[in-house]
Amino acid sequence: MSTDDGSGHRALLEWRDARFAVLGDEGYREKRYGAHGYQYRQRGSLAVGTNGRIGVASASGAEASASWRYLAQLARNVSRVDLAVTARTDTYASDVARESYRLANEVKRGRGRPTQLTLIQGQDRGDTLYVGSRKSDVLGRLYDKQQESRDPAYLGCWRWEVQYRRAPALAALKGLAATAKPSDVCTATVGSWFRDRGIAAPFRPGSDAMLLQTPKVLPDDQRWLEWVRRCVQPRAREMVERYGWRYIAESCAGPIRTYDQWESLTRGIELELIPDIAEVAS
Numbered sequence: 001m002s003t004d005d006g007s008g009h010r011a012l013l014e015w016r017d018a019r020f021a022v023l024g025d026e027g028y029r030e031k032r033y034g035a036h037g038y039q040y041r042q043r044g045s046l047a048v049g050t051n052g053r054i055g056v057a058s059a060s061g062a063e064a065s066a067s068w069r070y071l072a073q074l075a076r077n078v079s080r081v082d083l084a085v086t087a088r089t090d091t092y093a094s095d096v097a098r099e100s101y102r103l104a105n106e107v108k109r110g111r112g113r114p115t116q117l118t119l120i121q122g123q124d125r126g127d128t129l130y131v132g133s134r135k136s137d138v139l140g141r142l143y144d145k146q147q148e149s150r151d152p153a154y155l156g157c158w159r160w161e162v163q164y165r166r167a168p169a170l171a172a173l174k175g176l177a178a179t180a181k182p183s184d185v186c187t188a189t190v191g192s193w194f195r196d197r198g199i200a201a202p203f204r205p206g207s208d209a210m211l212l213q214t215p216k217v218l219p220d221d222q223r224w225l226e227w228v229r230r231c232v233q234p235r236a237r238e239m240v241e242r243y244g245w246r247y248i249a250e251s252c253a254g255p256i257r258t259y260d261q262w263e264s265l266t267r268g269i270e271l272e273l274i275p276d277i278a279e280v281a282s
Helices: 007-025 061-074 096-106 145-149 167-177 182-195 219-243 245-253 259-265 274-281
Strands: 030-035 038-043 046-050 055-059 080-088 117-120 128-131 138-144 157-165
Touching: 007 038, 007 046, 007 055, 007 061, 055 061, 061 167, 080 167, 080 182, 096 117, 096 128, 096 138, 138 145, 138 182, 145 157, 157 167, 157 182, 167 182, 219 245
Parallel strands: none
Antiparallel strands: 030 038, 038 046, 046 055, 080 157, 117 128, 128 138, 138 157
């Protein structure tokens, strides 16, 4: 997430210092690094950066659980939020992803584009079922949590996870922060999301799912983009070959000054881990 360039920035840095003091007492050492014009400080799974005007923060695991509500108060933009539910189905149920893939493909669809399903079968980290396009702003994942984590405590557990990015991420974080029982709402939202796409979820909601309201593209914006594709894109493609994508983008929209601008430029880029490729090849 990122803050504004006023009180939110100052509040984030003050909160960082207080939180880092706690993490330091717990034994986490501090790391410092720079990226995309920001100077970061990190302890454990919490990283906070600043460019002097805007603050950014990333939290995962237990630190996300401890800090997400406060970060939601300061968030002006959110790059990514993952809502997840871990459930124990059956100690020997190692084929949940494959069975879900098979059953979802057998469901008769109505009108509209069918949900994209991608099943990755891994011998080392277990199977993963991706629900939706991996380039979209909302993506679902179903995977073997015990295999992924290598933690015996998760024996027989699978994780249903919905990843939100950009505008849906901000809406999800703000919406969850406004609820009295975020854990119940998270469970209901994740379960409803998967069931709506033909994927069974063995946990039942104790409350209503969130109805996310994300900004829609304005008709004038759509018409302007259509004009750009028709009149500007052919020449722009030629210039990209000579000068590169970033030069053309910054020539049209101005220099990249914030992390959010950089993240929007790299939207849709997918990185594959070399070890995963090696495992498949072997």
